[in-house]
Amino acid sequence: MKLKGIRVPHKKHTAQMPPVRIPVPKTVTIPMAMHIGRPAKPIVKRGDEVKVGQLIAEADGYISAPVHSSVSGKVQKIDEMMTAMGAKVACVVIETDGLQTVSETVAPPDVHDLKSFIDAVRQSGSVGLGGAGFPTFVKFSFNNDEKAVDTVVINAAECEPYITSDTRTLLDRTDDVFSGIALLKKYLNVKRYIIGIEGNKPEAIAKAQAVASQTEGVEVHVLPPMYPQGGEKVLVYNTTGRLIPQGGLPLDVHVVVLNVTTLAFIAKYVETGMPLVEKCLTVDGSAVKEPKNVIAPIGASIADVLESAGGFKSEPAKVLYGGPMMGIAVPDLTAPILKNTNAIIAMDEREAQPPKTTACINCGACLTHCPLRLDPRAIAKAYKKGEAEDLKTLCVDLCMECGCCSYVCPAKRHLVQTNKLAKAVLRNYQAQQKAKEGAK
Amino acid sequence: MSQMISAVSPHFHHPRTTRSIMLDVIIALVPAMIASVLIFGLRSLMVIADCVAVCMLSEWVFEKLCKKENTLGDLSAVVTGIILALNLPVGVPLWQAALGSVIAIVVIKQLFGGIGQNFANPAATARIILMTAFSSSLTNWAVPQPFNFMPDATTGATPLALMTKGETESLPSYLDMFLGNTGGCLGETCALALILGGVYLLIRGVITWHTPVAFLGTVAVMSLVCGQDVLAQLLSGGLMIAAFFMATDYSSSPATKWGKIIFGVGCGLITILIRFWGNFPEGVSFSLLLMNILTPYIEKLTRKKPLIGEVDN
The missing domain is CATH 3.40.50.11540 (NADH-ubiquinone oxidoreductase 51kDa subunit)
Structure with a gap:
């Protein structure tokens, strides 16, 4: 037996297209948090000359990752910026010189055990x-x-x-x-x-x-x-x-x-020895003129990447980091390409418009399609009532937020979104329980 | 650059909507509606139009009065109207059919919170209430006069009534019962049309096989066990329309696979109990209503275990 899920339109238009490198952008904005864990600590300052592959930020603690420059040029500023994930994070902005000179530090590592x-x-x-x-x-x-x-x-x-x-x-x-x-x-x-x-x-x-x-x-x-x-x-x-x-x-x-x-x-x-400084990603979506795969330096703006794909067929109404099932909508096109960005999807007005939500008709599509056999309908009810014990019985913490439930719902209810909120309710509740037990 | 739409994932949705589901049900009911006109004449159309119009009107008025959003567009009121009409005899006074429609929409659906919230099947419950209140006009079965669109008002017994009385020798042939050339409600007699519609719903994925198979299967097995005519039992009364169109109602039946099977078996058992040992010749509506009440419990018992430990089928 295999765990299934749902059939979604594949839309793999770019499967036959080998990636092409985009032109070096004028500036890149490299966030210090492109990983799970503590943000990296910048070790460059304004005015420093940097080269491709040069370390610009050190890992901070065990679960963290260092960050390297994806371009050669000059550090313009180090600034706090709001990311699409909604957190403020330090970003190193580098003005490029277009030469892409590789740093002397880039050399094959000594790997023997x-x-x-x-x-x-x-x-x-x-x-x-x-x-x-x-x-x-x-x-x-x-x-x-x-x-x-x-x-x-x-x-x-x-x-x-x-x-x-x-x-x-x-x-x-x-x-x-x-x-x-x-x-x-x-x-x-x-x-x-x-x-x-x-x-x-x-x-x-x-x-x-x-x-x-x-x-x-x-x-x-x-x-x-x-x-x-x-x-x-x-x-x-x-x-x-x-x-x-x-x-x-x-x-x-x-x-x-x-x-x-x-x-x-x-x-x-x-x-x-060349560190993670560039990324192959798919540029597609109903608003994109020439869907393709590109290789972009990390920190290039979404606008730079979209431009290399021929710009827009029509005004983009929604632009995503990642695919349409779990992707994150960006606030604007200045948002940078991150280490884990594997696609930029630009949707036109028609594709982007969220459908109208209507009343649950109890059809059960959400629970028959959940790969992990959860019951989003029951979870939504328990969440509405604030019943944390019920949420625990319903195992909402198991939810991987894949969005199958929301996708299949004929009433277009915000099921996975509710699951996310319900998970937070359960987490709080369990933390409180733990604290209570500790107090005893 | 205009303001970008910010929304949480998923950003794709399946094209199916509540409205498209209801439209599929209406399409699936078309053969039964055509059959009712062919068998019982043009008055069938009047009863259907009456029920649909009053269902829609009462939904609109109720929502207007309660300052709720107008939900006529989801077409569920149309579905309720058609199914109720198909569950009434052709000679039913139009005002009684209208009253049934108001009961179905206002009392059974809207007072419990509207679509998806009603614990009982609106059409089945409205039919029961009409049957209890106006038993003579609701059991006044017109004799079918196929292709006579303005038939005269002669009445006769339904196959179920004949079987209850033990007059099995005067039963119509299986073919007549399959084609619907027997006495009964508008849309319940023509098994062929109902099966066609049911198959359409199965193909479109609007319903699953579990409920109809469990319901019809239980009736067949129990008839066999009790030494009754299996085919006649399957083809008579409201069984077919109930198995495909009413027992599969989303809001009043379980959403789980095993829940649907238990629900179907329960409906079949109660139908047989009433048919063979009860005072009424037909028990389908009562079986639906009784199983509707059990639905939350069945669902609770049959809910799939989330994938935390062992994987089983």
């Missing part, structure tokens, strides 16, 4: 490129003498509509992907590797299978062409048959999940 490998991954600034942006090296920091991990699942599901950047990684950078696997084999002492690809990418599947058949320990797993196959819980279950427990991590079922582009990047970094 597990420790030096993890160190290198840490220095590379690598974060989960599939979306969440979790610092990659943390995932490798387990003790495998105790058989903590026996399988690495490589996430190439790419289940969001429009996005094809991971597909391009598999097609254009197949060698990087497999040298990445070779590195993990060598240093992590894990024998089994599963590449999970959604069935709607026959070319990528064929290419991966061809190489995998000659590589020991690598399997290609074709997933049903349904959203959200790339969701961690769904992916791990559908590839290994193991269910990540409530509130747990893949590590709890002896699995590490790695996005395919992250893996390709790590291989490239070990080979060249």
